[in-house]
Amino acid sequence: MTQPTMQAGAEERAESGNNTWADLLVARHLAILTVLASGVLLYAMNLYFTAALMPSIVAEIGGQHYYAWVTTSFVVAAIVASLFVSRVLDWKGPGTAYVLGLIAFAVGAAGNAASPSMELLILGRVVQGLGGGLLAGLGYAVIRSALPERHWARATGAVSAMWGIGTLFGPALGGVFAELGLWRWSYGALALAALAFAVLAQRSFGGMAGSGHRTTVPVASLVPLILAIVAISLSSVVPIGWPTFAMIGVGLVLLALFVIVERRTRDTILPHVTYRRGNSLKWVYLTVATLSAGVMVETFIPLFAQKIAGLQPLVAGLLGAVLSLAWVIAQLFVVSISSEAGRRRAIRLGPLLLTGGLIAYGLLQVQGADIAMVAIWAGVLAIAGAGIGLAWPLLGVAAMSATRDPAEGGKAAAAITTTQLIAFSVTSALSGTLMTAGGEAVVDAARYVILGISLLTLAGILTAGIATRR
DSSP states (O other): OOHHHHHHHHHHHHHHHTOSHHHHTSHHHHHHHHHHHHHHHHHHHHHHHHHHHHHHHHHHHOOGGGHHHHHHHHHHHHHHHHTTHHHHHHHHHHHHHHHHHHHHHHHHHHHHHHOSSHHHHHHHHHHHHHHHHHHHHHHHHHHHHHSOGGGHHHHHHHHHHHHHHHHHHHHHHHHHHHHTTOHHHHHHHHHHHHHHHHHHHHHHTTTOOOOOOOOOOOHHHHHHHHHHHHHHHHTTTSOTTHHHHHHHHHHHHHHHHHHHHHHHOSSOSSOGGGGSTTOSHHHHHHHHHHHHHHHGGGGTHHHHHHHHHOOOHHHHHHHHHHHHHHHHHHHHHHTTOOSHHHHHHHHHHHHHHHHHHHHHHHHTOOTTOOHHHHHHHHHHHHHHHHHHHHHHHHHHHHHHTTOSOHHHHHHHHHHHHHHHHHHHHHHHHHHHHHHHHTOSOHHHHHHHHHHHHHHHHHHHHHHHHHHTOO
16 A cells, blocks of 8 residues: 555544544534524524514504514515625625624614514514524535535534524523513514624634625526515415415516526526536425425414314423424434435435324324324424434535535525525415415314425425435
8 A cells, every 4th residue: 555545544534533523512613613503593593583572562562464574574684685695705704794694683683672663673674684694594604614524414413403493492582571571672682692693703713714706696596586585475475365376376487587597697696506417406405495394384383282182382382392303303313424325315214204294293183182192293293303304414415515616615505595495485375375275174274284285395205316316
């Protein structure tokens, strides 16, 4: 064996030995991971946090007819901001990008705290959403440039776990502030937390500058995509029925137009490799979208549990947390898989478990369910959540590894968040329509919503299989 070969083998063994949680959770790596995770946690927790506060907000400042816009404005602004993540990162570097996102989030939260009317609250939510969209996208995009490749899977698992943790603690924390009549203070606390993380971000990413290169904004692609996002988001606030389907239809047509434009232009939002024949990246994104659709079931679980099984709000909330908890636990284990074959099997198994769990949960919706049935619900929801956790972090690594070009790699990672947020919007709109289609019977509404979403996740079984072909 030659000397270079022996040296390469030694380096490979050393890197393999450092491919552990212990190596990731030390010194600078830990500081970077803390910033990445905290940004996503602020975004995820804020969604559920605000939902718990809304009754108190409306009671004080009015504006009930704008109720849905409080969430819609935030999500639309976040999706738009996520489209610029790779460009801000390439231009200014991770430190400045995080500071911009965190300050925007803090300013929006402070505006919410001081809002005397619902109109101004919505304006604050737009600013907060712009910051939140940057934070959510940076959480994945910066992993690629700030951490060694051997840590990508674990870092992605830790960052994506924040979505589950936000679901677990967001409603409870919001409920506490609402119970105490301190909804304004809650947004003030968010603003202070964002500013504290901005200081940490500036220190953690010291010396990591961007290229300074300002890439051309792909206006031709951006216009139909933003219009599609707005149309799909509006479908959740227009009257239920044909207006809902019309807005969703317009949104889907605009998404198709976006893809057509992207394939034909030089300056794109998604990496160029997405549109190359034989490249799996497009299938990775579609699988992420189907998993994201499955996550939306969680918002309905407490409602159905209270109406169908007569559970108290606290117990119903804990049942809703089962899916997130299983998601978090599963992905913390799956990121330790090192073999390519093992990772492919995990990605394929994920949508299968998610779909199977949701179908079982939908079919088991029966009026007057007893404690034994509730326990079965918890079991199948745990299976569904584990399916999300098995595939999610590995799909993130697959997207980051799609290209060795740093600029294209940044686009690939940031697009995970964009895909996720768009899927949330589409599924939320469809769920509202499905619930109405179920009529007055809560059991029928529950089955329509759950089984309808499972049809979306069913497509993930196919896309995951294609995405993991050799």
